Amino acid sequence: MATDIKDAVHAVEAAAVMGLLPARPRLLALGEPTHGEDALLDLRNELFRQLVEEEGYRTITLESDCVSGLVVDDYITSGAGSLDEVMERGFSHDWGASAANRELVRWMRAHNARADDDGRPASEPVRFAGFDGPLEITHAASPRRALTSLHDYLSAQVDAELLPCTADALDRLLGADDRWTDPAAMLDPARSVGQSAEAGRLRLLADDLVALLDQQMPHLVTTTSRDDWDRARLYGRTATGLLRYHHSMADTSPARMTRLVAVRDQMMAHNLLALAERGPTLAHAQNAHLQRERSSMRMWEGPVEWWSAGALVSARLGGEYAFVSTALGTIRHRGVDTPPADTVEGLLYALPEDRCVVDAPRLATALGDTRPVPRVSPWFGYAPFDPGHLANSDGIVFLKDVRRAEQSSAPVGRRGRAGS
Template sequence: MTSPLDLLAVPPTLLALGEPTHGESAFRQLRNDAFMSLAERGYRSIALESDRAAGLTVDEFVQGSATVTLDRALADGFSHGFGAAPANRDLLLRMREWNAGRPASERLTFHGFDAPLEIEGAPSPRRYLTRVCDFLDLDRSAEIDDLVGDEARWSDPAAIWEPGRSIGRTADAQRLRVLADDLLTELYLQAPLRREGWQSAFAHATSAVAVLRYHAAAAAPLAQEVRFARLAGVRDALMAENLLAIRSAEAHRGPTLVFAHNTHLQRHSATMTMAGMDVSWAGAGAIVASLLADRYAVIVGSLGSSPALGIEAPAASTYEGTLQQDGILPRYVRASDVPAAERRTHDYRYFPLDRAAIAHADVVLHIPTGVDAAVLADRVLALPDVEQTVASEANGSPEGSWGDRFFHVGPDRRRPFATIVEHDVPGFDEASQLDRPGVFRLNLDLGRAEFENLFGFPPEAFEEHRHEFDFARLDTLVPHPGYARYGFGSIVMPGPQLLPEVDRLLAHAHARAVDRHRRATRRASDPRH
């Protein structure tokens, strides 16, 4: 793929890569490839739409910490449930591998840039204030506990709908805002004496301020439509503040890639339907763009179809349909080269392109289709004379394999040339972690010669090389963790950019199966056998 940097007139210091939906893994998978390519060109940090303070745990792992495990980084270091995304696991491992043995100036840093809240509510500031006090050696826990009180006061779900239920403008909340501001001042005063850990304490202090601001906005006695727009705007303003702080910290090391939903990164106003009301506000991208000018560049994400989300191919008259007509592979396109078209029908699964999105973007990343097990199965079945067996209770397959697909040529079912599986086999084949939601694996009969050509060693030498492979990594051809010795390879969740190589390997495995079938047929018809 063309690098997006080659399509930009001015190299940015903050490059935004947007996705039109959080539900299509292909965007995260391509994001990983894009960031690692950008690292080769001097980028040194990535910022994701996730809690900034929590992200400090992720960065500890990325920097090589022996005390923060991958599981902990994924469980504690992401908000919005994003730690469960398989592509985020891969991102952390790839960053950690890059950092190993490199000097500080070349190491990659992970940041979250969201505030610790959801649109429908925010927690209390207790743990953030306590963390700052611990750093400053201040004992104000009794005061904080007294002002915060019962956590239920802060997490009342009705507060988003009824300003009077929000704690945000009570005397206790006002005193906590003063306390948070005082702690920020003290942090700056102590900076010359406490450099180690200062950035972490600062992130927690600003997180405390953020949740208190959000609670105050929730308590504002405004008309519902105005209030929702205000809440969305406050969240994006907090995001923008975090992005600017991240850029300040990273300025001496290199540019930053930021990845989030298009609505948070676009230069023009964001719009959304909330509770039946159309609301509009300035997103983080609009705020940052106004301050950074051409140091900020925007790539908006565009999606053709997504089997995972039930989104079908776009009409040819739409923006996505226009982009779809130029090939099956993901690609970057200058926004100025995208012709005028119709807006696709909008639903909750996907935010489509429109004229404003194109006009205010620098580049468009279009992904023609997401890839799931059914999409791959269709590609296999398009090959001549292929038959599919789907494991089920009806055909006597073990329950743990139900839904797995096996592809054959001819009547011999003992050796499929390809399989698509979605389950681990306990005690035998668990290395790919197929028990993760939505994860599947394509397995291919490569044969001895192609196996050795691809991996540099013959199938029988696999055990000597097993330690070299991460069998759970997406988009990566690896030896099959259980059947490598028979010449099988596998790919976990191949993304759309990998489809040409998938097709090549499928054709190779299919040709081997056809040849086996022909030889078996000749032997069966030979009277000497």
């Protein structure tokens, strides 16, 4: 049995990940079981560098605000702003404070600057994107930024009589932004403005603006650029998604939280599909947002289940979507100690490699009738690998030990290989 398991194990390299797949996917998703550990992000950085240099990938997208992410992409592609400003303004969920994320942005900008010096075509720069909505667990952003940006783009390019409203009308309907961002609305639906008459009117106008953007595509991509039109599409997706999310925040039914988490992952899925249209993309987020199976979580209102962004994208792209989850042995500074031997993590922890890429379907075959049991984490911030997902994952990246000392970020792509 041990020999069979070892046959499913490879070094942590992009080539090994791609070797698990029948063809290069348009969207390769790399999940993580916990947030906030730069050791995981250093590994992600290394794999992305290899995917760029060896496999033709050009975009990385993270579980971060899709609109704020435009600041990062502008810096990476053109040098606009400073690295400090980008890390402060370009990320949500405090990801900008991560040393590994800072190193990723620094490397991507340097890569594009080298390309400029080498005279490579402009079509080859690496790109950055966030694919989460402008959302936090406590509140959601006002739709103002997305709606007004979309309206500004259209009003500069199409006849005024085609627009469904004026900028002043939008402003009046939006009102004060703090009405939308009130954190009390997450716990009290009555505090949400999402089902007000103004919000209902804004949903109709947002739909009309998105429809106009599509109707005018031949004109717009010629008079502006495909990148500008894609950015306007992002504003449109974000505006309609946020208005839908706020509408669900005002819901008083028992399905309220299920609707909220489902809308969030739907927004993620739409952003991922748009990025996949652009070319081969690496997506990085929590495993639950990228897995093919139905996701679940316990909230203050009880358990919720929903289809993740990965499940939605996989249903659309089929074999052009691949999902590789990350599993961990220990995070001792979080109280997560050596995994039990009868869990997936325990089986992999017994191997000599400090980190490895695992052929998940082959491992499932090698285990035969042996059924690993689910691991139970003593720390709420870490979600162990679900053994029921083994056969449906394309692969697993396994790290034996995540140590606090490893959290000082290494240069992209300069970490040791498996077993070293």
